[in-house]
Amino acid sequence: MPIENNSARDLQLIVPNLHRRYSGVTATNRMVAPKLARIYRAAWLGSHAPDGIARMGFADLLKLWRRGTPLIWHARRNDEMIAGLLLRGLGWPLKLVFTSAAQRHHKRLTRWLIRQMDAVIATSDFSKSYLNREATVVMHGVDTNVYAPPADRAAAFAEAKLPGRYAIGCFGRVRAQKGTDIFVAAMCRLLPRYPDFTAAIVGAIVPEQQGFADGLKRQIEAAGLQSRIVITGELANEEVQRWYQRLTIYAFTSRNEGFGLTLIEAMSSGAALVAARAGAAEFVVEDGITGVLTQPGDVDALVTALEPLMRDPAAAGAMGERARARVLEKFSLDAEANAIATVYRTL
Secondary structure (H helix, E strand, O other): HHHHHHHHHHHHHHEEEEEOOHHHHHHHHHHHHHHHHOOOOEEEEEEOOOOOEEEHHHHHHHHOOOOOOEEEEEOOOOOHHHHHHHHHHOOOOEEEEEEEEEOOOOOOOHHHHHHHHEEEEOOOOHHHOOOOOOOOOOOOOOOOOOOOOOOOOOHHHOOOOOOOOOEEEEEOOHHHOOOOHHHHHHHHHHHOOOEEEEEEEOOOOHHHHHHHHHHHHHHHHHOOOOOOOOEEOOOHHHHHHHHHHHEEEEEOOOOOOOHHHHHHHHHHHHOEEEEEEOHHHHHHHHHHOOEEEEOOHHHHHHHHHHHHHHHHHHHHHHHHHHHHHHHHHHHHHHHHHHHHHHOOOOO
């Protein structure tokens, strides 16, 4: 949908995505942007544009120079904040909004950029605590129609032609920050005890992490579990969604996260959840009800939390149903978009 179908003169919102590599930030941006486009006349600038929102190029951006009425520029990275400030300084009538998911102290440049924004959104109270300025907390949402339980989970599992009857998954790029090594270590201990389970690691292996991934593969081979710990590599979004539907249990093993979108994707898909206390896990998960919380980087704690669910898949299924209900109530994509739109209206 090109910008011609959504006149530059009438635009109210620009959603920049100036990062070529697909990332979690890009994924969250792609999901909420079409929802925002139903509320505001919006256009996407940059790579990985989703359906449901007009696309604009840099030539279209030139048409907005010295326009009389302001429009929102919603940045999610440093380079997008910098671009917004430069454009505004050169005569583009921008109101600058930034979403911060980081749960750490920001570097000096980032702190300065954040101070220049007209409004700031944090994805959790924890993220907000690092900002040192007024911010509105808006947690991420998920499309509960896209990330939904399958009609028949056993049939969805059978479709993958994996051994056993149940799947346990860990999604995201294969690297230490995501705790992929913690998951593999736990699986090497648990899978021999529970032959009905197969483990799936769904995510890309980027070149700089190839050595880390090769080490995991050697560990899996040494345990004789090559057929029961599957590493899929990077997949299309539709196939990732299908993998969620194959899961009985999801393990969120990140050592640190901004938010951790896979948390609510897995919950929305009806998987039981064991989650490290990273990202937004403590705000999203009701410990013992819609998931089980563990300490990051602790293999023993992960094994202890997972084993009762693997021993009793029916209990895991019931937890997954409660997790789905939690997302429907608190973490829908519509709720996120409406909360962001409220911030826009203040500008």
